[in-house]
Amino acid sequence: MPFGGNDWLALTQEPILEPGLPICDPHHHFWDRRPARLPYQQYLLDELLADIGSGHNVRSTVFIETRAMYRKDGPEEMRPVGEVEFAQGLAAASASGIYGPARAAAAIVGHANLHLGNKVRPVLEALQAASPNRLRGIRHTVTWDPHSDISNTAAHNGQGQLASANFRAGARELASMGLSLEAWLYFPQLPELADFAKAVPNLTIILNHIGGLLRTGPYANRDAEVLATWRKGIAAVAQCPNVYVKLGGIGQPRTGFDWHAREKPIGSEELAKTMAPLMDYCIQQFGPDRCMFESNFPPDKVGYSYHVLFNAFKRMSQGYTSSERAAMFHDTAVRAYRIAA
Numbered sequence: 001m002p003f004g005g006n007d008w009l010a011l012t013q014e015p016i017l018e019p020g021l022p023i024c025d026p027h028h029h030f031w032d033r034r035p036a037r038l039p040y041q042q043y044l045l046d047e048l049l050a051d052i053g054s055g056h057n058v059r060s061t062v063f064i065e066t067r068a069m070y071r072k073d074g075p076e077e078m079r080p081v082g083e084v085e086f087a088q089g090l091a092a093a094s095a096s097g098i099y100g101p102a103r104a105a106a107a108i109v110g111h112a113n114l115h116l117g118n119k120v121r122p123v124l125e126a127l128q129a130a131s132p133n134r135l136r137g138i139r140h141t142v143t144w145d146p147h148s149d150i151s152n153t154a155a156h157n158g159q160g161q162l163a164s165a166n167f168r169a170g171a172r173e174l175a176s177m178g179l180s181l182e183a184w185l186y187f188p189q190l191p192e193l194a195d196f197a198k199a200v201p202n203l204t205i206i207l208n209h210i211g212g213l214l215r216t217g218p219y220a221n222r223d224a225e226v227l228a229t230w231r232k233g234i235a236a237v238a239q240c241p242n243v244y245v246k247l248g249g250i251g252q253p254r255t256g257f258d259w260h261a262r263e264k265p266i267g268s269e270e271l272a273k274t275m276a277p278l279m280d281y282c283i284q285q286f287g288p289d290r291c292m293f294e295s296n297f298p299p300d301k302v303g304y305s306y307h308v309l310f311n312a313f314k315r316m317s318q319g320y321t322s323s324e325r326a327a328m329f330h331d332t333a334v335r336a337y338r339i340a341a
Helices: 045-052 081-095 114-130 165-176 187-199 223-238 268-286 306-316 322-336
Strands: 022-028 057-064 103-110 135-139 180-183 205-207 243-247 291-293
Touching: 022 291, 022 322, 045 057, 045 081, 045 103, 057 081, 057 322, 081 103, 081 114, 114 135, 114 165, 165 180, 165 187, 187 205, 187 223, 223 243, 223 268, 243 268, 243 322, 268 291, 268 306, 291 322
Parallel strands: 022 057, 057 103, 103 135, 135 180, 180 205, 205 243, 243 291
Antiparallel strands: none
């Protein structure tokens, strides 16, 4: 059975809807995983440009850390600076204009270990020095789940990180420098994020992937309970005015859909109908001015193609006003990441 790859994705083709609608894609990665054998082991500027150039009007993108191209040597806490140096180089190439009008990695989000507390500041300063014109924040993943069959892939693994005194001290250093925090966690942790957001109210927090919904392993075939817990958590976080949410990140198997295993990839009509209840709930809670549609490519590329995904976003958002749609496709992300027009 097919699994991933551009040849498989090409089996589903459809016209681009509303090709003029401006888009800022606020979440993608660059990496080179060689010698790993994955469907998308290499995702660099050419690969991103092929996806965002598939017909939608993607004007800018935001690079999000993914533990790629860390420095090989030097102090452990400084090694993530290498990833920002790497992304800055690709962003500069894109900004030259020779690859087209889209500005890839117009904003960059790196990584720093917030458990360093006040001592994280030199790391943040080094990240800023590596990208003085594009660095906008960091992501410190805190995904944790007690079930052994849920992957806990956080670099700094452990339960309750958001409540840690050192983590919060590091977050305050982040806020004092005008930088934001990407929050990537699992849905049972959403109440922890709400408490954290209230404790650091001057920190801009951007919740990734609709709050980390899981529908596999211990959460499979329990939608009534799981979705109720997820909705309650989303509502709690939405009460914090310093938190934005990214609408997307559901293309991988952890969300319990079979898209990655199909003989022919999903089309935008079915995808829109499936995702609408999840996305609409987030929009209702946060409001369009704190919501942004994301690709999360290439991880979510195992489930659908770029042109199908953004067609689906366009289909499911038809009931919103033109200004609300402009916010979710472009304006919210540009404002949150301070991207120049």
